Amino acid sequence: MNQFLAGGILRNLLAGMVAVVMAVVMVPVTAQDQKAEALKMDRSKILSQPGVFGVFTTYKWLPEWYELPLSERMDYVSRVMELIKKHEDSVLVDVYLTAGLGGRSDFFFRIHSLELAKVQTFLREFRQTAIGKHVEVLDTLIGVTKPLNYITKERLPELYAGLASATYTGDVPRYAIVIPVKKSAEWWNLSFDQRLVEMKAHTLSTLGYMGSIKRKLYHSTGLDDADFITYFETSDLIAFNNLLTSLASIPENRYHVRWGDPITLGTILGPEKVVRVLAE
Incomplete structure (x- = not known):
């Protein structure tokens, strides 16, 4: 065979092999990947976009936790903060203090991510930390955010505007x-x-309270035993009590088979402060 012809065949063959390898290695960027990159755990976006998973996990300390030296407990706090930092590009972690406000729990996580598997990885690694090994999981709720289903601009423009x-x-x-x-x-x-x-009646009964109460809804049907997870933030617990009383008195309440059970109340302090308070 002509030496130049053989060399050309070899070069073509190598080029073809490189193309195949590149096709295998270079996985196409999906729309979900692009969305994830765009949000990149931007707090304001993650907490306002549909299609974001929210996981709530409630914990109680095991008795042996308080038998550990304080210095050791504080060291374990830093390990948890390192874990939160490690996963900050894929999950948004909030921690709330419930100790003293109810006998069942000491704290709970609210974790957001575009991928539920990312939350699972974080929680699995948390359970492997010293703090994770000294707590009991009391409850886990899983939901996902969605666009408004009933009160839309097309169906009820005035109520939607309000x-x-x-x-x-x-x-x-x-x-x-x-x-x-x-x-x-x-x-x-x-x-x-x-x-x-x-x-419509439900929404009308809540409008007067939105200046003093923040709210967020997660859809859970098929993901959890509940159908919805309702999350609220406020500094006015009297207004919150009035809101819930108002919601309890409308006809929609007849269709509830679970409303709370449990209701979890906690203080908002920030992850590191909550964990440090609990470690003291």
């Missing part, structure tokens, strides 16, 4: 409240228009 314009004007929130909700089969068998009527 909802969209309602802004929080209170002090920096001191308290967080988590309430899981499950609806009855009767609710899900209502027509959409019937449910829309109920949700």
